[in-house]
Amino acid sequence: MRGLLLRLSALDADAENAVRVIGFFDRLITERAGLDILVRNTAELAGCPAGLHAPGKGLSLRADSGAAVTAGPVPAKAVVRSLEDGVEVWVAREGEPAPLDDMLLERFAIAAAVLLEHSSVPLPELGDPALVELVLSESVGTAERSRALHLLGIASTSPLRVLAATGEIGGRSALLGTVRAVLATEVPQVDGRLGVGPLLPAVDAVKSWRAARTALRFTSDSAPVMWWERLGSLAILAEQLEPPDIAALHDVQVLDRLGAEPDLITALEALSATGSVRKAAAAVHRHHSTMTARFARAESMLGFELDSAYGRFRLYLALMLRRLRDNPE
Known part of the structure; x- marks a missing residue:
């Protein structure tokens, strides 16, 4: 045609x-x-x-x-x-x-x-949660999504982020499964974990919601907030790897064993984030001399040094993969 x-x-x-x-x-x-x-x-x-x-x-x-x-x-x-x-x-x-x-x-x-x-567009009597759910539905068309945004007071071309939260959070939101979806322009404080989707035209909110859910999978107790934009090429891991694939990796298995020691995973995440034993020790409120011995034990089990760029990258990747495995969609 x-x-x-x-x-x-x-x-x-x-x-x-x-x-x-x-x-x-x-x-x-x-x-x-x-x-x-x-x-x-x-x-x-x-x-x-x-x-x-x-x-x-x-x-x-x-x-x-x-x-x-x-x-x-x-x-x-x-x-x-x-x-x-x-x-x-x-x-x-x-x-x-x-x-x-x-x-x-x-x-x-x-x-x-x-x-x-x-046209089958949402009716004005629908409440905010139902309209938010419609905005984020994969199955509706652009017309229905635009109409729902209009009833929420949001222009279809206005910039908008979608947040995926595990805790209570204000704003226009709906509980979708076990995750609360929030339409936002700013990122508020939240009691719990939070995945932050990219800023897109509101009519593309479903894409931001999909990205926010992926970002949420990379969060942890010590890193409760993750922005989609900061994942970079790591985001593809969520699409390509299943939890059993990740669980079979040697580095992840070692981290599971190290996780039996109190706060050691948190300390390793701090080391990965800061690149410094002293800064990592300060982050977990421990003296650096005690952390040196604990990191040495982790090195012996992992099979690589943690004070090199290669070692810190490998540690960071293993930690992120472990988060991904532990937070299935």
Whole structure:
């Protein structure tokens, strides 16, 4: 279907081809297609970006030909058809308009008006937790997510982080399984562990939520907060490794044995973070002379030195893998 309008126009912008365009939109109306489908299929038909702007419903949808629907403003170069209540549909074609563009915009506008009335968007009586859950659902489209954000008072293009928390935390939130999801722009203090997702346009909150859950898996009692941005290439480990794979690693098994000694894992995490025996000892409130002996014993069991860059990296990696194993999704 991609670029069908251009091919029809190249043949002849006559009544027969106009009827085909009308029939295309009539089918979408008859099937009560979602607004995402309407915008995406219109862009496919036109062979150029197309969109729907309905500020009263919190919708600002756009799609490029062959691409997914996203949120975005009406381009300055777009040709716009206005409806009631400030609703607009548009196409943004490079170069000269196609002969059937007027027909496409007219039928796009009619279809938008009808489907806006029938679209399965959240109702105003839904409370914040239900709306937050809808915003973070993998199964809803951009239109439903934008509408839920609108009812929460959040513009779909506003920057937003999603937090994954194990403890109580304020803000617009919902308990999803055993983890509390929070829509936020700032990162507050929390009593418990916290995974911080990246700052993204609010309509992409589901991506930030996915990243926040991954970041949460890398937290520990001594490092209760983890930001997605600070994981870097470590994030791929969460996608590629299962807990049994991690449990079979020699370094992780040794750390499990060392974990039987009080505070030794915490001390090793402090050493990994600071690179200094004295600073690590201060972090766990121990004298550095006692920590030297404990670290030497850890070295003998691990089989590598902890005072080299290589050793500290290997220790850090093993500690992070252990957190990942102990915090399955």
